[in-house]
Amino acid sequence: MGQLDGKTAVITGAANGIGLAAAELFVAEGARLLLIDLDEAALGDISGHLGPNVSYHVADVSQAESAGRYTRDAIERYGRIDIAILNAGIEGDVGPIGKVSLATFDRVMAVNLRGVWLGLSALMPAMKAGGGSIVITSSIGGLKGTPMLAPYGASKHAVIGLMKSAAVEGAPDRIRVNTVNPGPIDTRMIGAIEMGRNPSDPAAARRAGVTRIPLQRYGQPAEVAAMMLFLASDASSFCTGATYQVDGGSLSS
Ligand SMILES: NC(=O)c1ccc[n+]([C@@H]2O[C@H](COP(=O)([O-])OP(=O)(O)OC[C@H]3O[C@@H](n4cnc5c(N)ncnc54)[C@H](O)[C@@H]3O)[C@@H](O)[C@H]2O)c1
Incomplete structure (x- = not known):
């Protein structure tokens, strides 16, 4: 028996890296998935490879209409959404404050923060009827400074703020919301x-x-996916509003 038998999940940034590892693990644990990413070719290959319980939806999560569309697509395909992994993210240009462009700041915020905000705004009303679990991919850069990556670090702090508000707002509807905070993966x-x-x-x-x-x-992407599985599954039924590090001890050193 799989830990996600009978559950439906949407995963953003699912075509590569951590999101792909989560897709592989979740389908093996019995979930039906809608994978969301910009990379259409990779999504096609992955869904073909992962089998009939996996569909995909091409979208830029930073665009205002995207989250409403992927939420509707998931409901039309599967009838409901139990789990959302808001994982799509970019690092932006690496450089010191004063050298990194405003365009980099705006794009990093658009994908990493606005994309999560839009996802929560579309998904939380849709998940109200049945409850569920939302996992946002933050970073250890959301809990400490990230020299040479200041916009990235700011975006990863900001999604922790969104997570805490969403956890409190979602609790009466049994929607749990947490962040995973990976170190270098x-x-x-x-x-x-x-x-x-x-x-x-x-x-x-x-x-x-x-x-x-x-x-x-x-770390390996599968090691982050294992934490996402815990937070997505009923094993974490009393866990909401918190940050979960997967960082090899980085924040403690
Ligand atoms: N790799 C690390 O060391 C690390 C550490 C901490 C946190 N994270 C976070 O983990 C998440 C996944 O990162 P990863 O390491 O797997 O990176 P990755 O680049 O391998 O994968 C990111 C995926 O997101 C997709 N994506 C990017 N912008 C998008 C957009 N606007 N709309 C839809 N999809 C988009 C990409 O196409 C890609 O498939 C990110 O949020 C990242 O910030 C990564």
Whole structure:
């Protein structure tokens, strides 16, 4: 028996990295999924590979109409939404305050913060009837400073604020809302950040990053997906309004 048997989930940013790992784990645990991403080709491949319980919807989560559309699509396909993983995110340009452009700030906020706000605004009314679990992907950058990535860090702090308000508002309708806060995870994003920090020697940026992690390695996307599964499933039925680190001990060092 799967931990998500009979449940329906939407996952944003599902075509790569952490969102893809969550899709793989959730379908193996019995969920029916609607995957959302900008990357249509990858979504097509993934849904073909993951089988008949997986559909996809191409959308830019920062666009005002997107969340309403993917929410309606999920309801039309499956009848209801039990779980939402609001995970789509971008890192933006790496650089010090004063050098990073306003365009970078605006785009990072549009995807990472506005995208989550739009998702909550469409999903919470739709989940009211049956309750459920919403998991937002924040970061350890939402709990401490992120030098050279200030807009990214600000966006990841801001979604924790949204999560806390949504958790209190959602509680009477049995909608739980939490954040997952990963440390460095081995995906495209961390590779781009390493390149931005040290363009001539990104491997040196990686070595320096790993030495700051008590477990002395980057995490794997599946290790974040495992926390998302816990928060999505009934195993976490008394958990709402909180941050859940998956960071190899980074925040404690
Ligand atoms: N990798 C890390 O070290 C790390 C650490 C902490 C938090 N996170 C967070 O985890 C989440 C997933 O990151 P990842 O590492 O898997 O990155 P990734 O780049 O591998 O995957 C991100 C996915 O989001 C999609 N996406 C980007 N902008 C979008 C938009 N506007 N609309 C729809 N989809 C969009 C991309 O196409 C991609 O498939 C992000 O929110 C990120 O900030 C990552």
